[in-house]
Amino acid sequence: MREQVFDNRRSWIEIDLQSLRYNVQQILTQLQSKDQLMAVVKSDAYGHGAVKISQELNKMGIYSFAVATLSEGIELRKNGVIGQILILGYTDPYYARMIQEYDLTQTVIDYQYALSLQQQNIPICVHIALDTGMHRLGEMTHNLSQIKNIFQFSSLHITGMFSHLCVCDETTNESQNYTLSQIQYFCHTVNQLKKEGYNVGKVHLLSSYGFIYYPHYQLDYVRMGILLYGVDSSFPKQMKLSLKPVLSLKSKIALIKKVSQNQTIGYGRTYTTTQCMKIAVVPIGYADGLPRSLSNVGKVIVKGQFAPIVGRICMDQMMIDVTHIHHVERGDIVTIIGEDHVYQGVETIAKQSCTISNEILSQLGFRLPKIYINEMQNITKIKSI
Numbered sequence: 001m002r003e004q005v006f007d008n009r010r011s012w013i014e015i016d017l018q019s020l021r022y023n024v025q026q027i028l029t030q031l032q033s034k035d036q037l038m039a040v041v042k043s044d045a046y047g048h049g050a051v052k053i054s055q056e057l058n059k060m061g062i063y064s065f066a067v068a069t070l071s072e073g074i075e076l077r078k079n080g081v082i083g084q085i086l087i088l089g090y091t092d093p094y095y096a097r098m099i100q101e102y103d104l105t106q107t108v109i110d111y112q113y114a115l116s117l118q119q120q121n122i123p124i125c126v127h128i129a130l131d132t133g134m135h136r137l138g139e140m141t142h143n144l145s146q147i148k149n150i151f152q153f154s155s156l157h158i159t160g161m162f163s164h165l166c167v168c169d170e171t172t173n174e175s176q177n178y179t180l181s182q183i184q185y186f187c188h189t190v191n192q193l194k195k196e197g198y199n200v201g202k203v204h205l206l207s208s209y210g211f212i213y214y215p216h217y218q219l220d221y222v223r224m225g226i227l228l229y230g231v232d233s234s235f236p237k238q239m240k241l242s243l244k245p246v247l248s249l250k251s252k253i254a255l256i257k258k259v260s261q262n263q264t265i266g267y268g269r270t271y272t273t274t275q276c277m278k279i280a281v282v283p284i285g286y287a288d289g290l291p292r293s294l295s296n297v298g299k300v301i302v303k304g305q306f307a308p309i310v311g312r313i314c315m316d317q318m319m320i321d322v323t324h325i326h327h328v329e330r331g332d333i334v335t336i337i338g339e340d341h342v343y344q345g346v347e348t349i350a351k352q353s354c355t356i357s358n359e360i361l362s363q364l365g366f367r368l369p370k371i372y373i374n375e376m377q378n379i380t381k382i383k384s385i
């Protein structure tokens, strides 16, 4: 990880930990207990900073985490995060030693993988993934005998079993039926194993949208990602849950210039001024994670007013039209995601660039410093390892 200097003079991500705590409390009202919440903090907690987010959650009494990769898990442990950390993705069996050393829990992605892990002969905790119809990771539920064989591997301590739903965010009949069939395959397999005396450990099935639409199947854990961060694009009204966005993306105007009519702006000359215009240069670009497809489409907020992005977004900078905004000057704050009298959510940015909020968030921040506000005071400092 690159060292990030505190630098809010260019562009930055602001993380409001009070909003995170608010979201957790909201979500907990719908769960039996804190232990049911497995916080998904992969991809640097969707761009929010996995270490800080996990530490804050630890302070709130949340002790289950999910990451995508081994190194994400190690990063959390090295920063004193305590509790269970499940690696949802593939880890080369060669690294079994590190899984053990950092007390991580590895997902068994199929029988063959379990066999390779077993051959490392290093005792580790695992959750078995079942493929109930997404056809990504997981042993197929109809291979029940293969699943049972995994239980015979002496170096694999099976502490859980889970599956993942692939259309649980869609409300068409077809998607609902598909999801219900996935749920059925999962429950059936788990019940069959239990009946035959296998200890499957903790079982889990739902991610954020499963939690919203299929609350009956919360089981032992709900794997909560995007909702923790207060981002939701399709929220059903019947769910009494209000969430607050945790992340804001901000920059500061570097330069303002007057450009006369019929001049073009930026690379490829894709925007032509329609009058004498006031153009501001903003020091943030696609290398900071702002999608280039927002060129001539997206907007930002300056002094409580929307200002359109004009011309192509460059690698490190972009131009905006501030003709209509009075008294605008160098150093004025530009809000790309967040609130400044008016509000723009990541959902809008995602829609305008034809993708989902998760993708936008997870691309942010390789170069942007993160500034954390409203951190909970450490009441008791707990250190592990």
Ligand SMILES: *Cc1c(COP(=O)(O)O)cnc(C)c1O
Pocket (backbone or CB within 6 Å): 040, 042, 088, 164, 206, 207, 208, 209, 223, 224, 225, 226, 227
């Ligand atoms: C990413 C992921 C999640 C979290 O998904 P959200 O929709 O962000 O809640 C849960 N489970 C698995 C297996 C994942 O890969």
